[in-house]
Amino acid sequence: MLALAAAVDTAAAADAARGQELYESRCGGCHSLDANRVGPAHRGVYGRKAGSAPNFSYSTAVRNATVVWQERTLDAWLTNPQALIPGQRMNFRVALPEDRADIIAYLRQQSGQ
Amino acid sequence: MTRIDLRRRGLLSASGVTVLSASAVALLAGCEKMAAAQGSGASAANDVGILNTALALEYEAISAYQLGAQSGLLQKPVLDVAVLFQTHHKEHRDALIATIRKLGGTPVAAKSDAEVAQALNASMLKTQADVLRLAQRLEKGAANAYIGVIPSFGDRGLAQVSARLAADEAMHWTVLTQALKDPLPAKALSFGA
Numbered sequence: 001m002l003a004l005a006a007a008v009d010t011a012a013a014a015d016a017a018r019g020q021e022l023y024e025s026r027c028g029g030c031h032s033l034d035a036n037r038v039g040p041a042h043r044g045v046y047g048r049k050a051g052s053a054p055n056f057s058y059s060t061a062v063r064n065a066t067v068v069w070q071e072r073t074l075d076a077w078l079t080n081p082q083a084l085i086p087g088q089r090m091n092f093r094v095a096l097p098e099d100r101a102d103i104i105a106y107l108r109q110q111s112g113q
Numbered sequence: 114m115t116r117i118d119l120r121r122r123g124l125l126s127a128s129g130v131t132v133l134s135a136s137a138v139a140l141l142a143g144c145e146k147m148a149a150a151q152g153s154g155a156s157a158a159n160d161v162g163i164l165n166t167a168l169a170l171e172y173e174a175i176s177a178y179q180l181g182a183q184s185g186l187l188q189k190p191v192l193d194v195a196v197l198f199q200t201h202h203k204e205h206r207d208a209l210i211a212t213i214r215k216l217g218g219t220p221v222a223a224k225s226d227a228e229v230a231q232a233l234n235a236s237m238l239k240t241q242a243d244v245l246r247l248a249q250r251l252e253k254g255a256a257n258a259y260i261g262v263i264p265s266f267g268d269r270g271l272a273q274v275s276a277r278l279a280a281d282e283a284m285h286w287t288v289l290t291q292a293l294k295d296p297l298p299a300k301a302l303s304f305g306a
Binding site for chain 2: 036037081088
């Protein structure tokens with residue numbers, strides 16, 4: 001219960017503007033909002049089923065996953081992608097909870113939610 | 114139109130025999146024992162997945178520098194630096210391909226320069242500074258990507274290789290930042306953050 005409350009607090013305090021800076025410096029090596037590159041395009045990712053960005057060639061694991069990207073699942077994904085979806089190909093981790101929260105806030109904003 | 118000489122270094126092919134560059138061989142020196150020891154398994158498969166993602170990133174960097182060089186926007190000596198950095202990325206590519214194969218994996222294929230140009234919105238590049246800004250952004254992203262996957266490697270030798278690759282990308286970022294006359298980071302630990 002305490003962990004859940006902490007997660008809600010982190011999400012409520014998230015800073016989408018800082019999340020944009022983090023997104024560009026940390027995620028921008030492989031991702032863009034509107035183009036599939038090394039990783040899939042991210043605009044609209046919040047609320048989308050994993051493995052469903054149009055025209056991106058996903059790993060079998062992500063394509064077959066039933067995960068829907070929202071606060072909790074994105075936090076788990078950025079903490080340790082392999083723990084959430086074994087067999088995925090990203091493997092990039094964001095260590096600090098506040099950084100993850102800000103990145104997620106930015107992705108949510110860019111998804112119109 | 115300037116062409117980057119694809120034969121300068123990196124993966125040299127003669128009579129169907131692939132020859133690794135000296136730096137690729139050096140990078141792999143600690144990995145041969147590792148590859149033999151690991152054999153198969155989920156950890157090795159995951160490491161191959163990380164290396165293949167890194168390979169896709171290196172392919173994109175090679176194409177980005179190719180696009181920059183062909184744009185006609187880069188003047189000497191900046192053009193020479195871009196060619197040198199592209200050579201570094203080709204050596205990274207070669208080392209990654211060799212390591213993936215040693216681990217029993219299949220290297221991913223590169224996208225075409227045209228596909229990369231579209232994804233990176235290269236048609237919007239109008240000046241030398243635009244090209245340098247794109248390269249600077251990609252180099253920082255690449256350095257951070259290599260740092261961010263370090264905890265996920267099952268093999269510590271490969272984690273060290275990832276750190277060495279990140280250091281090369283950080284060096285590229287620093288030179289590009291100087292060329293753009295941007296300020297250097299005021300605080301320490303600016304990468305991976």
